[in-house]
Amino acid sequence: MQPLPPPPPALLRGATLLLDVDGTLIELAPRPDAVVVAPGLLDLLAAARDRVAGGVALISGRAAADVAALLPVAGIEIIGSHGLEHRAADGAITRPPRPAGLDAARAAFAAFAAAHPGVLVEDKPIGVALHYRQAPDHGPAVQSLAAAWASAEGLRLQTGKAMVELRGAGGDKGAGLRRLMAEPKRAVTRPVFMGDDDTDEPAHAAAVALGGAGVLVGARRASAARFALPDVAAVHGWLRAALAAL
Known part of the structure; x- marks a missing residue:
């Protein structure tokens, strides 16, 4: 399997930035409640919110409220629970009913x-x-x-x-990405999604289908992503460089 190239810094021009959380922005930990937010990450997300054409949004398997508490940056939309929850920029959360059983x-x-x-x-x-x-x-x-x-x-x-x-049935990270990209402010931009897990594959595929790109984080594997970065630290470094190039 051929290695994927790193994303060019210009990839964020005219884009919307969509980011997985665990394993992409934050190092994995033995327990979900034991993760550590690196110094400067919140400022980096705020800069992306303000400088990327379509802004930045987070797409996670965590509950949307947990993501908001972990990464408290105002004005960022969150897709939680693998696409089943949506937290608007004002903090309002919509989700389907809790499944029977x-x-x-x-x-x-x-x-x-x-x-x-x-x-x-x-x-x-x-x-x-x-x-x-x-x-x-x-x-x-x-x-x-x-x-x-x-x-x-x-x-x-x-x-x-x-x-x-x-x-519950229905929804995945790809559906969550499509929901975000359907908003008028983003419909004229290209999605750039970054994620590390198999659960991120629907979002990689959706980003490519909408004319954008996926960036695989971590070890090379079969993926719809077009680019790759080796780890969380590389994601942070690339984001700083790409934002500086805007």
């Missing part, structure tokens, strides 16, 4: 986590996740448990880096 699945996840040290439950408004980054040997059992509950309750199974999530 999710509470029962959450109880099963909690029981499994209690019996398997290192496995963690993450609650979301319309989903529930099990993380096994600290207990990778339990990965197959976690996957089987989630698949069984997805089938039993008609929930969508979402996999990611050392995690599984059950949530």
Whole structure:
């Protein structure tokens, strides 16, 4: 598999910048609540908001309210819960109803986590996740448990880096990106999306389909992205250079 080139600094001209959070803007951590926001990141996002033609928005698997608390930059829209939540620039959040069967699945996840040290439950408004980054040997059992509950309750199974999530049907990060790009201020710009995980692939594909580009962060793998950066630090460095070139 051929390596992807780094994105040119001019990529942000006439663009809208759309960013995944964990693994792209912020280093992954053993627990979702243990991540650290690097010094200067909030200022970098504020600069992108003010200088990129279509502004900047965040597209995350985290709940939209959690992203807003983690990265409190005014005037930035957020797509949360893998495309199912939208937090407007004024802070108003829209989301579908909590799926039936999710509470029962959450109880099963909690029981499994209690019996398997290192496995963690993450609650979301319309989903529930099990993380096994600290207990990778339990990965197959976690996957089987989630698949069984997805089938039993008609929930969508979402996999990611050392995690599984059950949530309502419909929506993904690509749908979230398309929703953001349909807004009049962005419809005349090109989407540039940056993300690291398999869950980001729908957004990479949507960005390309809309005439923009995806930037894969991390190890090379099959992806719709056209460009790549090796890690979170490289993302920060590239953003600083690209903003300076505007």
